[in-house]
Amino acid sequence: MKLEEQNVLFFVRTMGQGGTENVVLQLCEILNLNVNRIIVCSSGGINVKKLDSMKIKHYVIPDIVKKNPLSIIRIIAILRNIVKKENVTIIHSHHRMASFYSKIILNKQIIRVVTAHNIFQDKIRLTHWGYKDSHLLAVGEDVANNLTEVYKVPQKNISVISNAVIPFDEKIEKLPIFSKESNSILIGNIARLSEQKGLKYFIEASGIVSKSFPNAKFFIIGEGEDEEQLKALVKKLNLESVVSFLGFHNDIQNIISQLDFLVLSSLWEGFPLTPIEAFSVGKTVVATDIEGTREIVKNNYNGLLVPPKDSNSLARAILKLIKMNEFREKLEANSRRSYIEKYSFDFYKEQIINYYKNLN
Structure with missing residues (x-):
């Protein structure tokens, strides 16, 4: 042709x-x-x-x-x-x-x-x-x-x-909301605000994590039909100081570069771009162990996999990455390698x- x-x-x-x-x-x-x-x-x-x-x-x-x-x-x-x-x-x-x-x-x-x-x-x-x-x-x-x-x-x-995904070669544009205190950890979830993305479990996990590590800050980046419902859940759980909604952004790799790691809490996927976007800037992920995602995220190699619809398992994996810096750095190095070799x-x-x- x-x-x-x-x-x-x-x-x-x-x-x-x-x-x-x-x-x-x-x-x-x-x-x-x-x-x-x-x-x-x-x-x-x-x-x-x-x-x-x-x-x-x-x-x-x-x-x-x-x-x-x-x-x-x-x-x-x-x-x-x-x-x-x-x-x-x-x-x-x-x-x-x-x-x-x-x-x-x-x-x-x-x-x-x-x-x-x-x-x-x-x-x-x-x-x-x-x-x-x-x-x-x-x-x-x-x-x-x-x-x-x-x-x-x-x-x-x-x-x-x-x-x-296209490689990110631009200078990072710092967002004030991501300014870090000395021992704070910034964790993001980039998704459409819908049932598929399992954000309810991400929010519940953030509450569990914040009890053990109060300096963990959680960010939801995206828009969708469940926005008001999810904001109501954050208010109900008294997590307004822990979870922030940032709305739609098109500079995803710039945002990921300023986070410590990402969480993908989806209930189902085809072949998600978000973990590849994270890998492209050398960040690791905690993700649900579902079809599509597990093709990209290899447990204990370039990220961590947890069962879907399980806030406690999600929280434990997040805490593991918070507490084990050397382990997280190993996953980050492998995530970058995965991007170069496969994506x-x-x-x-x-x-x-x-x-x-x-x-x-």
């Missing part, structure tokens, strides 16, 4: 905060100079301005998870118009409903690619139909296994390219370009 002749449409639910949206931005950066044109369609979000800075056209569509007949008709009409107007040759979907709609338009001249970002167990018939006759790209081995075992996608239709952006870029060249 001649990449320079291709017009690529990235079809994603939103361009807001999240790992999927970050992957789309990375793909735009990689392919923007290699293909004829990139177009993105989504319901919008804070990252549309990044598309603007790359001079990539963005089309606004209704939220693709809405099932009312009017929305479905509008989405199909808008998608068909985009495909025709932009002479789209490749549709690259980043959501199961996006794959569903890209198949509905039934244009056999268009190559259909679907990236599976997460692990699911539901909507089996719909997902199987949407994925049929598509090129499937899984962001990790656990995601690929989910596609074959649950959705019966043939292995020959699946390629695996692990997520990566460097140059390697990811090479894989993506080769993948696109071989599409047919």
Whole structure:
């Protein structure tokens, strides 16, 4: 395939905060100079301005998870118009409903690619139909296994390219909230504020830790539908002086660089970017032992793994990293090694370009 002749449409639910949206931005950066044109369609979000800075056209569509007949008709009409107007040759979907709609338009001249970002167990018939006759790209081995075992996608239709992050080579911009006292420890959790991310258990663990180590400070970085509920929990547990909500930030590696370590309290994941972002700046993580995450975080090598939904185990692991400086430094060195050996952006870029060249 001649990449320079291709017009690529990235079809994603939103361009807001999240790992999927970050992957789309990375793909735009990689392919923007290699293909004829990139177009993105989504319901919008804070990252549309990044598309603007790359001079990539963005089309606004209704939220693709809405099932009312009017929305479905509008989405199909808008998608068909985009495909025709932009002479789209490749549709690259980043959501199961996006794959569903890209198949509905039934244009056999268009190559259909679907990236599976997460692990699911539901909507089996719909997902199987949407994925049929598509090129499937899984962001990790656990995601690929989910596609074959649950959705019966043939292995020959699946390629695996692990997520990566761009290296952080900038000067750290100090945030006043991260100014440290002599023996304080700064611990962060960077996530969408939703049930999936298990922040309830992170907050409960912070209360347990603060009783043993009062100088531990906990930060939640992100936005989401559970924000008020989580803030109410912090107030109920009298942890206002322990846990701070920092809202959305797009300078994630800059923030991680100023923390002592990260916590990932997720209940389920596909192949999360956050631990890779931590590794890229030489920080270790305490993470839940779930599919996807355990592909990246190796217990007692580059981080610590604990059972999900277990505040006490989470607290014990956090305290271990607080108290055992030499052990934490060993994990940090290995985390940086993991990034260089497995998740460097140059390697990811090479894989993506080769993948696109071989599409047919």
